[in-house]
Amino acid sequence: MSDRLSVRWTVVARDCPRPVFACPACGGDRPFHSSGKIRLNANGKRLDAWLIYKCDGCDRTWNRPIIERRLAAGVPPGDLAALRSGDAAFVRRLAFDLAALRRKTPVILQSGRVDVEKVVTGGDAGATGVDIILAVPHPVGLRLDRLLATGLGLSRSRIGDLMDTGRLEAAGGGNALKRPPRDGQSVRLDLAGMGDRQAILTAAG
Numbered sequence: 001m002s003d004r005l006s007v008r009w010t011v012v013a014r015d016c017p018r019p020v021f022a023c024p025a026c027g028g029d030r031p032f033h034s035s036g037k038i039r040l041n042a043n044g045k046r047l048d049a050w051l052i053y054k055c056d057g058c059d060r061t062w063n064r065p066i067i068e069r070r071l072a073a074g075v076p077p078g079d080l081a082a083l084r085s086g087d088a089a090f091v092r093r094l095a096f097d098l099a100a101l102r103r104k105t106p107v108i109l110q111s112g113r114v115d116v117e118k119v120v121t122g123g124d125a126g127a128t129g130v131d132i133i134l135a136v137p138h139p140v141g142l143r144l145d146r147l148l149a150t151g152l153g154l155s156r157s158r159i160g161d162l163m164d165t166g167r168l169e170a171a172g173g174g175n176a177l178k179r180p181p182r183d184g185q186s187v188r189l190d191l192a193g194m195g196d197r198q199a200i201l202t203a204a205g
Helices: 077-085 088-095 098-102 144-152 156-164 197-204
Strands: 005-013 018-023 028-043 046-055 061-071 114-122 129-135 168-170 186-190
Touching: 005 197, 018 061, 028 061, 028 077, 028 088, 046 088, 077 088, 114 144, 129 197, 144 156, 144 186, 144 197, 156 168
Parallel strands: 005 129
Antiparallel strands: 005 114, 018 028, 028 046, 046 061, 129 186, 168 186
8 A cells, every 4th residue: 555646637728828918999908819710821932820819808800920931941841731720739839828928918818717637646545645746738827726725625725734834845845836837846745644634635636
């Protein structure tokens, strides 16, 4: 019997980041959401490509440049095929590229709505502790303490108390709970002697 339950949580954001711009039609700053559609234009041997966004308020479009006046021969074949087909996974990766979005606007709204897939990778129901490895393929907008509270069936104050008493450790230091979870981040929880140990174990896996 292992005294540790090992699990992997894959955390997937439900909503893409929304950059905020001044919308001429609405008359003020508005968030714009990805339409999931690519516009590709060929002019001779050069390509332009845009990811089309729409204003949340009026559906006015903003074309976010992805490729500008680039030789077609210089675009990786896989990327070119994805642009031409509007591959959904490729478009989603573009929509979550926060570094690229921040070059266009400093204000980006990120949703805290996520789906979490939990997979047990080791240990058993008799464990007295939990080791969680987080897989976060795209940035998410919720804090780690909220993710853990929801995923373990505990309150956020309880999560904070477990951290303060040394029963919970999260890679990234003392402020890790206040920041969004990171891909590959580890969380270690000691449940020895806790009356709700079994409930937490069940929730974790």
